[in-house]
Amino acid sequence: MKVLIVGGGLVGSLCACYFGLRGHEVHIYDFRNDPRTEKLSKGRSINLALSTRGIEALSRVGVEGVILEHGIPMKGRMIHSKSGEKKSIPYDPVYKKCIYSVGRKHLNELLITEAEKYQNVHLHFNHKITSVNFEEKKIFFKSADNNNSELKEDKGDLIVGADGAFSIVRREMMKQPMFNFSQTYIEHGYRELTIPPANNFKMESNHLHIWPRGEFMLIALPNQDDSWTVTLFMPLVKFDELQGKEHAIKSFFQQNFPDALQLIGDSKVIEDFSKPSHLVSIKCTKYNVGNKAVILGDSAHAMVPFYGQGMNAGFEDCRILDEFIHSEGLDLEEALELFSITRAKNAEAICNLSMYNYSEMRQLVTQTSYILRKKLDNILYWLFSSKWIPLYQSITFTNIPYSECLQNRKRQNVILRNVFYVLLCASVTPISWYIFRWKQSL
Amino acid sequence: MKVLIVGGGLVGSLCACYFGLRGHEVHIYDFRNDPRTEKLSKGRSINLALSTRGIEALSRVGVEGVILEHGIPMKGRMIHSKSGEKKSIPYDPVYKKCIYSVGRKHLNELLITEAEKYQNVHLHFNHKITSVNFEEKKIFFKSADNNNSELKEDKGDLIVGADGAFSIVRREMMKQPMFNFSQTYIEHGYRELTIPPANNFKMESNHLHIWPRGEFMLIALPNQDDSWTVTLFMPLVKFDELQGKEHAIKSFFQQNFPDALQLIGDSKVIEDFSKPSHLVSIKCTKYNVGNKAVILGDSAHAMVPFYGQGMNAGFEDCRILDEFIHSEGLDLEEALELFSITRAKNAEAICNLSMYNYSEMRQLVTQTSYILRKKLDNILYWLFSSKWIPLYQSITFTNIPYSECLQNRKRQNVILRNVFYVLLCASVTPISWYIFRWKQSL
Numbered sequence: 001m002k003v004l005i006v007g008g009g010l011v012g013s014l015c016a017c018y019f020g021l022r023g024h025e026v027h028i029y030d031f032r033n034d035p036r037t038e039k040l041s042k043g044r045s046i047n048l049a050l051s052t053r054g055i056e057a058l059s060r061v062g063v064e065g066v067i068l069e070h071g072i073p074m075k076g077r078m079i080h081s082k083s084g085e086k087k088s089i090p091y092d093p094v095y096k097k098c099i100y101s102v103g104r105k106h107l108n109e110l111l112i113t114e115a116e117k118y119q120n121v122h123l124h125f126n127h128k129i130t131s132v133n134f135e136e137k138k139i140f141f142k143s144a145d146n147n148n149s150e151l152k153e154d155k156g157d158l159i160v161g162a163d164g165a166f167s168i169v170r171r172e173m174m175k176q177p178m179f180n181f182s183q184t185y186i187e188h189g190y191r192e193l194t195i196p197p198a199n200n201f202k203m204e205s206n207h208l209h210i211w212p213r214g215e216f217m218l219i220a221l222p223n224q225d226d227s228w229t230v231t232l233f234m235p236l237v238k239f240d241e242l243q244g245k246e247h248a249i250k251s252f253f254q255q256n257f258p259d260a261l262q263l264i265g266d267s268k269v270i271e272d273f274s275k276p277s278h279l280v281s282i283k284c285t286k287y288n289v290g291n292k293a294v295i296l297g298d299s300a301h302a303m304v305p306f307y308g309q310g311m312n313a314g315f316e317d318c319r320i321l322d323e324f325i326h327s328e329g330l331d332l333e334e335a336l337e338l339f340s341i342t343r344a345k346n347a348e349a350i351c352n353l354s355m356y357n358y359s360e361m362r363q364l365v366t367q368t369s370y371i372l373r374k375k376l377d378n379i380l381y382w383l384f385s386s387k388w389i390p391l392y393q394s395i396t397f398t399n400i401p402y403s404e405c406l407q408n409r410k411r412q413n414v415i416l417r418n419v420f421y422v423l424l425c426a427s428v429t430p431i432s433w434y435i436f437r438w439k440q441s442l
Numbered sequence: 443m444k445v446l447i448v449g450g451g452l453v454g455s456l457c458a459c460y461f462g463l464r465g466h467e468v469h470i471y472d473f474r475n476d477p478r479t480e481k482l483s484k485g486r487s488i489n490l491a492l493s494t495r496g497i498e499a500l501s502r503v504g505v506e507g508v509i510l511e512h513g514i515p516m517k518g519r520m521i522h523s524k525s526g527e528k529k530s531i532p533y534d535p536v537y538k539k540c541i542y543s544v545g546r547k548h549l550n551e552l553l554i555t556e557a558e559k560y561q562n563v564h565l566h567f568n569h570k571i572t573s574v575n576f577e578e579k580k581i582f583f584k585s586a587d588n589n590n591s592e593l594k595e596d597k598g599d600l601i602v603g604a605d606g607a608f609s610i611v612r613r614e615m616m617k618q619p620m621f622n623f624s625q626t627y628i629e630h631g632y633r634e635l636t637i638p639p640a641n642n643f644k645m646e647s648n649h650l651h652i653w654p655r656g657e658f659m660l661i662a663l664p665n666q667d668d669s670w671t672v673t674l675f676m677p678l679v680k681f682d683e684l685q686g687k688e689h690a691i692k693s694f695f696q697q698n699f700p701d702a703l704q705l706i707g708d709s710k711v712i713e714d715f716s717k718p719s720h721l722v723s724i725k726c727t728k729y730n731v732g733n734k735a736v737i738l739g740d741s742a743h744a745m746v747p748f749y750g751q752g753m754n755a756g757f758e759d760c761r762i763l764d765e766f767i768h769s770e771g772l773d774l775e776e777a778l779e780l781f782s783i784t785r786a787k788n789a790e791a792i793c794n795l796s797m798y799n800y801s802e803m804r805q806l807v808t809q810t811s812y813i814l815r816k817k818l819d820n821i822l823y824w825l826f827s828s829k830w831i832p833l834y835q836s837i838t839f840t841n842i843p844y845s846e847c848l849q850n851r852k853r854q855n856v857i858l859r860n861v862f863y864v865l866l867c868a869s870v871t872p873i874s875w876y877i878f879r880w881k882q883s884l
Contacts, residue, residue, distance in 0.1 A: 177720050179625070180626050180627055182622075183623050185619070185621070185622055236620075278620060
């Protein structure tokens with residue numbers, strides 16, 4: 001069939017590889033230039049954490065190797081306290097799995113090059129989609145070729161919307177009856193800074209560094225060139241307060257992130273401390289319009305970045321969509337319906353978990369109760385292996401559907417609570433017995 | 443100032459009266475024909491329940507009298523059981539207040555005629571808004587005058603979006619950063635039927651008739667011409683099941699609404715039982731773009747119709763917006779910001795209550811615990827008057843902000859629970875004492 005993919009970002013280009021591999025005629029339309037001819041674009045996260053779901057999805061089209069080659073493994077979180085102490089918390093102390101820091105631009109370029117290797121995949125950059133007609137399976141666009149003056153169209157057998165959080169395809173879907181949708185901005189924004197590559201001072205590589213400070217936090221992911229991309233997450237009002245006040249910005253960093261300030265450099269912190277970007281969480285149902293169109297990735301479920309699953313969930317969409325469309329006994333409409341039901345449920349779970357994980361990263365990682373539970377979880381994981389996979393590990397290092405991971409966690413909580421009561425009874429009963437005997441002996 | 447109102451429906455035309463009365467230059471743009479030259483349009487509810495908030499808002503521009511003249515008072519719900527028994531539950535047994543059934547078309551025509559009386563109010567029907575530029579306070583539209591070919595524009599000092607649940611103004615606002623939005627369709631739809639005017643058989647007028655049947659329900663509101671508009675609310679899947687099956691539709695009505703079927707007529711039920719309309723709940727924040735634009739009514743907060751407050755909340759928006767804009771000490775931007783914060787909080791409350799009231803209408807009205815609580819509430823209302831206003835009465839018969847009504851209800855629940863515990867203790871203590879004495883006397 002002829003597949004029109006709107007959006008040539010990470011998810012769109014991987015999706016093209018899947019359809020390309022199956023021999024379909026694929027056309028990617030993207031309003032931007034080919035990223036391989038472009039400099040780094042501002043306003044999008046620079047590097048991302050690739051984990052098991054993403055790797056699994058890449059491996060099905062045979063590109064995981066070339067991508068992991070460039071990824072930097074991160075085996076745990078490195079927590080920086082205010083006083084400059086550091087503490088490593090491994091992601092998977094039992095099986096030593098790790099996540100990988102990859103550059104968005106690099107990954108996108110690789111995937112586009114991979115997609116292009118299929119003769120049946122055709123790239124159309126500088127083509128801006130203006131609207132979609134689902135009934136006729138047509139997309140309408142303006143292209144830079146003719147100065148954006150003339151409205152052109154293409155007609156396919158399936159329209160795939162992979163055009164991100166502000167998706168045009170989803171916007172058109174919203175006009176369909178019974179389309180539920182929500183977009184929720186959080187009151188926090190983010191700003192990216194950079195620790196330049198250097199030889200004389202460095203942070204421990206192979207870690208995702210976190211400076212949790214309650215109301216706000218700083219994180220750092222390593223880049224290929226030995227530099228670090230540092231992201232400050234903070235309430236928007238706090239950004240507003242500091243905006244333009246060089247002295248206040250410097251003393252804010254000195255007070256809260258003295259070690260990071262030293263690495264980034266005073267002048268660079270002040271220079272790069274401009275308006276923050278916003279963070280939005282998007283949910284909708286359903287993801288398809290009959291057998292005519294489907295959305296996936298951020299256009300179906302944008303999430304706040306605190307579980308590091310946005311890209312991984314999008315890649316997983318591609319794998320599951322491919323499985324459903326090419327599974328025997330399902331026609332295209334049934335496959336898309338099933339995809340929509342399955343993925344919307346799982347997207348809901350990971351969107352909610354991502355929101356929750358923000359407070360975990362800012363606060364909980366420093367709390368004793370949280371650390372104890374994590375230790376207990378890891379012991380049980382070590383003892384019972386696949387029977388007791390802690391939440392973080394199941395989200396990050398398995399392909400178990402997100403909603404099942406969440407269900408498992410709830411089951412684990414119930415078990416732990418019951419065990420606690422049993423232990424309490426078991427310890428209270430002999431104590432009561434001794435007290436009883438002691439009183440009798442008086 | 444020059445106010446551009448998008449939408450000339452109920453809320454848009456009342457809003458024009460408010461701005462007109464204050465002497466502003468007002469332009470209403472609506473894509474439809476002037477309703478005064480049109481027949482009844484399909485697909486919109488035919489009559490509506492006007493209550494205190496709506497009446498208060500109408501009275502400020504002096505039009506409540508002419509509207510109430512045409513309204514039919516409904517003093518309570520008439521509950522129809524399956525066996526044909528009927529039971530009247532008054533809305534306000536203490537102060538005998540009632541709600542009014544008014545025709546949407548009639549009310550709209552009246553309000554447009556009222557707005558037109560102001561020389562500074564200008565009507566532009568057959569003008570379809572295509573987009574809005576908030577920065578320049580411009581709206582762009584195509585008009586039927588020139589065959590919709592040419593894109594024209596108008597520039598004002600304030601753009602008011604009163605263009606309903608599928609608002610174009612809101613759609614443009616969604617592109618602003620930090621604009622939260624959700625649209626949720628419920629799994630139930632509705633279909634309107636009619637009981638024709640007749641002399642030989644009739645229902646008790648001055649009531650809103652309800653046939654609660656658990657999973658679905660029928661309601662009927664009286665019209666001026668002695669006919670009744672009957673609405674069936676039911677799960678969409680159930681509509682699908684019955685669609686096109688004449689025999690099944692008839693036996694469904696025979697089984698569940700035998701008395702209503704007799705009044706509507708077999709052939710009319712089958713004839714009018716076509717595709718159901720959908721029900722959507724819409725929430726968003728915020729309602730304004732600086733001092734440039736504001737949305738109100740359904741475009742800001744569409745709700746499911748089960749509390750009868752959609753129109754009333756929209757009319758109340760007009761009153762509150764007028765108060766804020768013309769209150770001393772607030773500039774336009776401050777007034778719009780305050781309007782947005784205040785009304786979004788209250789809209790959230792009434793949207794949620796409306797959703798909840800659906801199950802109340804379908805099920806609770808027949809349950810003993812619900813009826814007892816209602817009775818207890820009414821006794822306390824009678825005893826303590828303004829100190830104990832039951833939820834339904836405060837929503838329907840006062841101008842207390844919706845969110846406060848909800849808070850009051852929560853406070854009332856706590857008080858009742860505490861009183862219950864005190865009474866329980868008070869009755870248990872003497873009983874224990876007697877048991878103790880009795881055992882001693884053995």
